[in-house]
Amino acid sequence: MKDTHKRLVFLVMLFLFLGYSSFLYTVQPFPDPPANTAAENGKMVWQNYNCSSCHQIFGLGGYLGPDLTDEYTLRSEAVINSFLISGTSIMPNFHLSEQERSDLIEYLKTVDATGSADPKTFKIYTDGTIEQ
Ligand code: HEC
Structure with a gap:
């Protein structure tokens, strides 16, 4: 050539x-999905108070409390709010502001909208993949 x-x-x-x-x-x-600042702030609250030390999202996190992926549809906003306001004998009361609570609820709402997670009902195949 x-x-x-x-x-x-x-x-x-x-x-x-x-x-x-x-x-x-x-x-x-x-x-890009439309910005949801309330949910983003809620995620920051989730991280600041280290909620995942006791709770899981999609099965990841601590196991003292329940998985909160589907919390928004399983429970009402009022129930979530009351858990956050008063805590329980095991879950501490973090004395969150009203803004922090509503942002957290918005965050849990967006997490819930991404899918459902009840690992007990997942089918696990031998190659490690799962079917929901
Ligand atoms: C020290 C561990 C711990 C931390 C940290 C914690 N939780 Fe919990 N949470 C629990 C436990 C345990 C329960 C179950 C209620 C019970 O048995 O007292 C619970 C219950 C809940 C529930 C109700 C679940 C249901 O349907 O029964 C919500 C909502 C919740 N927590 C949200 C949060 C959020 C948001 C944070 C962070 C701000 C948080 N938790 C931090 C331990 C914790």
Whole structure:
């Protein structure tokens, strides 16, 4: 192959590489979901008070308290609120502000909307995958 042909092939490939790379890095395949600041603040409250030391989300976390992934549909907002306001003999009362409680509830609502998690009902296959 002549040198000019090699240069031509190189330039075409370079052009295609740069074009495809810039396409990949500029096109967003999925639009960002609308911002939900209350839920984001609620997640921060969840982390600040280390709720996951006793509770799980999708089965991950401590095991003193129940999994709260589906808490929003299993219980009403009022029940969640009352747990947060008064605590129990095992769960401490964190003296959360009204804003913190409503943000937490919004966070639990968005977690609940992502799916359901009741690991006891999951089918576990030998290759480690699960079916809900
Ligand atoms: C020290 C462990 C502990 C921590 C930390 C904790 N919890 Fe709990 N929580 C529990 C236990 C245990 C229960 C079950 C009620 C009981 O048996 O007293 C519970 C119950 C709940 C319930 C009601 C669940 C149900 O349907 O029965 C909610 C909602 C809840 N916790 C939310 C939270 C949130 C939000 C935080 C963080 C701000 C938190 N918990 C931090 C231990 C904890």
